[in-house]
Amino acid sequence: MRVAVAPPMAExxxxxxxxxxxxxxxxxxxxxxxxxxxxxxxVTFAALATVAGRALYxxxxxxxxxxxNAITLMRLALAVSLVAPVVAGAAPSWAVLAVAVVALGxxxxxxxxxxxxxxxxxxxxxxxxxxxSVLALVLAVSAAVAGGLGPAAILLGVPxxxxxxxxWAVPWMRRDLPERxxxxxxCVVQLSALIALQLPILPTGPAMAMVTVAGLALAWSFAVDxxxxxxxxx
Numbered sequence: 635m636r637v638a639v640a641p642p643m644a645e646x647x648x649x650x651x652x653x654x655x656x657x658x659x660x661x662x663x664x665x666x667x668x669x670x671x672x673x674x675x676x677v678t679f680a681a682l683a684t685v686a687g688r689a690l691y692x693x694x695x696x697x698x699x700x701x702x703n704a705i706t707l708m709r710l711a712l713a714v715s716l717v718a719p720v721v722a723g724a725a726p727s728w729a730v731l732a733v734a735v736v737a738l739g740x741x742x743x744x745x746x747x748x749x750x751x752x753x754x755x756x757x758x759x760x761x762x763x764x765x766x767s768v769l770a771l772v773l774a775v776s777a778a779v780a781g782g783l784g785p786a787a788i789l790l791g792v793p794x795x796x797x798x799x800x801x802w803a804v805p806w807m808r809r810d811l812p813e814r815x816x817x818x819x820x821c822v823v824q825l826s827a828l829i830a831l832q833l834p835i836l837p838t839g840p841a842m843a844m845v846t847v848a849g850l851a852l853a854w855s856f857a858v859d860x861x862x863x864x865x866x867x868x
Contacts, residue, residue: 645699646690646707650683653711660715664729667718675718679711682768686710686761693757700753705744706761712737713769720776730776731832737769738825766821767794773828777845781831782838786845790828793852797859806867811859820855824848 657679661672686707690699712733719730744762748754774791777783801807811817827848831841 640691641697642694642699643687643691646687646703649699649704649707650679650687653708654679654683657711657715660712660733661718665715665719665727665733666724666729667722671718671721674721675714675716678717679714682710682714683707686764689757689761693755695755695757696753698753700748700751700758702744702748702751702753703758703761705740705747706758706765709737709740709744709762710765710768712740713765713772716772716776720772720779724780726776726780726832726834726836728834730780731829731834734769734773734829734832738829741766741825766825770794770825770828773825773832777828777831777841781836781841783831783841783845786842786849787828787831790824790845790848790852793856797856807860807863809863809866811862814858817855817859820851823851 654676658672658676661667661675662669667675690703716730716733719727724730741762744758748758771791774788777787777790778785781787827844830836830844
């Protein structure tokens with residue numbers, strides 16, 4: 635029996651396979667990762683792409699994937715490629731910095747394309763946000779392990795996941811938050827600081843200062859959201 639595959643799902647799968655191949659080549663060449671570390675990155679990408687694909691299947695309203703979502707998937711592959719040097723225990727490098735800059739630089743282009751091509755969706759917005767969170771977490775672990783900054787750096791990568799856990803545990807927090815420019819600005823500050831922490835020539839003092847500033851900005855931003863939710867609790 636032949637099973638029909640919706641065009642967005644088929645396109646998503648094809649793009650994911652191509653990006654997995656590119657991820658492997660990038661990790662082993664530019665990032666100089668060993669096969670074992672590269673395999674970990676590939677398995678991680680496969681798992682996250684599967685989760686995203688399931689969400690696409692359940693909630694995507696359009697009949698084509700669109701270049702916008704393909705670029706978001708590319709951002710995910712770039713972010714996950716940085717898992718390989720982390721697993722390998724590599725020191726901060728210009729290659730890691732370059733990949734992170736490209737991953738961040740593509741942020742916003744996918745949203746612009748979605749609006750231009752008419753493929754705006756709740757799935758796309760959520761996918762973009764989750765890729766930002768993955769990039770932040772990977773860069774935070776990289777700064778903590780490779781950069782030697784320890785748990786302080788990891789804290790910059792976990793607020794989104796801590797907030798998600800709080801949503802699961804606290805019923806009154808399960809409400810859609812309004813759009814807020816300052817939230818997006820703090821996200822840019824967070825990711826910019828995490829990318830700067832990948833600089834091989836960055837001294838410990840300025841690195842810790844960036845961690846502190848970005849951490850305070852994140853704490854303030856999440857506190858604003860929590861207070862907003864608290865005031866509107868049922």
